[in-house]
Amino acid sequence: MRAGMELGLSEISVFLRLSAILFLVLTACLVGLDAQSKRIFYTERKATFKDLDALMVLVYVESAAACYNLLHLCKRSISTWFEGYSKWSLCVSWVILLVDQVAAYITFGANLAALQSAVFAVTGEKDFQWMKLCNRYSRFCIQIGGGLLGGFVASLLMALLSSISAFDLFRHYSPKRFLFLKSA
Template structure:
């Protein structure tokens, strides 16, 4: 079964989007995971790291797993081009790819949103809980976390677009003539 020009073009765009998503996911993991700033406050050395907020720890793990999944998907795609042809396994694999793409996009977006919400407490503080503002003391730390969250949201958007590409690759296997018994 030969692929049309449109499918080849979409395949190239899909590979580019996956590579871009991997880049932004790794950038997010590095910006958030390697961020730390030390400051001397009243004769004690205080260090702010991503481990101070549980949502940032979860974010680092989630984006790392999503980057690994996208890398594995690219490897699967490059191997599957060697074995061209339509089979039942191709259809099953398309369903699995669609479901995992959607799960990865939703979980990445959710982890980024939770990290953003908890990071806002570092910016604004919370007087009811007696939490002080951290970003007025650890400015570089907060700017780097903000850049990491921004790249995480860009990666989430790219993964949502990739999920629609996976849906296209899945539903191209189905034909209305075949399932509606039209001739």
């Protein structure tokens, strides 16, 4: 019964990682390749993701998180060749949990920072004399909005992966092992 549950959890983890990679790459591509040009008073002005620092950070964070998930899937496929429980696998489980949590928090934070910048681009800010960008570059803003939506879905998937990593780590511990009790 337990082996079936572990196999199911492993398959769910692989599916979630593949889905997270898909959404992370989609977000990075939508935001990073987005550009729109407009002629304003005889000059050509081009809006790109490099105009807002938060969008640049978002592209880099989402790309790094996608690479991490891809490396984790490669590690998982290689580790199936070396079955068995050891202290080494326990240490690796701790590292995976910590990196999964860091990746989840950083992707969520980068998405929130990009969302805040996008809100300023939509509404403007009179106190800082920032003008609205989305009334001139509407296609650019719609594509950024789609990228942010994909980024939040990826963040949710990363949070789910972090909880699965926590379960995978803490299932190695038992009360008898923790208290150094021997079974009778």
